[in-house]
Amino acid sequence: MRFKNTRIAALGLAIAAPAFTAQAQLPEPVRAMIDAAIATGDEEKVRTVIDIARMTNPDDAGELDTILAAYETDLAAAQAEAAALEEAEIRNAGLFENWSGRGELGAFNSTGNASNTGITASLRLTREGINWRHKLSGRADYQRNNGVTTREQLLATYEPNIKLNDRLFVFALAQYERDRFQGFAGRYAVSGGLGYQIFDNDTLKLSAKAGPAYRVTEFVDGSSESSIAGLIGMDFDWNITDRLTLTHDTNAVAEAGGNATVIIDSSNTSINLITGLDAKISDNLSARLSYAYEYDSNPPAGAVKTDTLSRITVIYDF
Structure with a gap:
């Protein structure tokens, strides 16, 4: 502590x-x-x-x-x-106490199902308890050209976890995605499992987790499918200096920062990788460069398997 x-x-x-x-x-x-x-x-x-x-x-x-x-x-x-x-x-803290957060605003450039430049915004909230931790996050990428929306990607997640000891923890996950240009109007996933904190110090943080998942996908053509899946995750954060941090977190939660989401089922494997580099401007303000790789092994007809996004943003911690 x-x-x-x-x-x-x-x-x-x-x-x-x-x-x-x-x-x-x-x-x-x-x-x-x-x-x-x-x-x-x-x-x-x-x-x-x-x-x-x-x-x-x-x-x-x-x-x-x-x-x-x-x-x-x-x-x-x-x-x-x-x-x-x-x-x-x-x-003794109340429900709305002991929350910390991070807001992010900037621009992105994408390739794949849509090639354009637009604005990106995200918000992450974390509440740390004695044994419990709650994480809420949301991200939106949006671009409109000549009155026509050319990108609209939304992502929201909620992950509570509880520590069993200094290393081992149990996690749960609820996640919602929407990206019509990738072919789905909504994709919902719930998961849970065990995680293990491999490293946890001021310089390096590394944890891994895995568990079963259930996913429902609603396609833009009105059809839908559901499947049992497996989820694998890993979080990695490296404080290179006091003001420079490299993040590449293999994590079931897609949030501001580096992350990679891997959900595997019999019909479609989806991977979301984000690597970021944060540079502190002041105690609360940072600049961030990040690169995202999104992959679906079996996308809807007319969509490609791979999308990439490059983002440059300003982050405010509170």
Whole structure:
């Protein structure tokens, strides 16, 4: 669980300050420097100052070790208290609380069933709980030329999942697609299964999941078909630097960011791949370049199997 730095700093200072009032042999300027570092709430700064004090005052190494040990004890207690408070806030949050989101707006260029340039927009909402996570997302690509709509692709998904442990989770998925130029007026899919978090750190996140699926397709000619399918997914995010992120997520959820959707049934296998590169402009604003590959092994008559889309967008995180 991530701790709020300001809360930890305040708690740590309140707890740690009394620990350093005992009689000591350290020169007063050195002690004042250590106290000032502790007051900042910056753990790295505290450790750096104590290391420097140890080099410049080698005879006082024992007292410095005692100060550091007391600081670490107080810091651990502050972190535990902050974690408990944050967990309580999450557990007591209302239905419309603890949501975060990402809005995206820009332009696209497509090839395949339609070759044109238009506008693209998407919205993603995520709610993190103690064990539950809910993800809602939607995307629309639209282009109109001389009064005639030449592209209208809609996609909406909802995915809840629950953690079984630090690595294993259960997921469910409901997805809706519409793309008349690919030959279907509506395509609905529901799925569920197991997922596994392979890597989960500040630099690299990688998870895989799989399960059965049921899909219904309504074609533009009025016919429809339904089928039992299998779904395979993988999410991949790599923070190359603090401001540059590469995403290529093999995921049952098609959302803003890199993703690939693979649904396999006896009559038609569909694949949706998106690779993206995000560059931060500010804390909340990013620019994004992405490339999408969409494939249907058995498209309706008159449609081709493969579509590609290149997008350039601006993203706002909230």
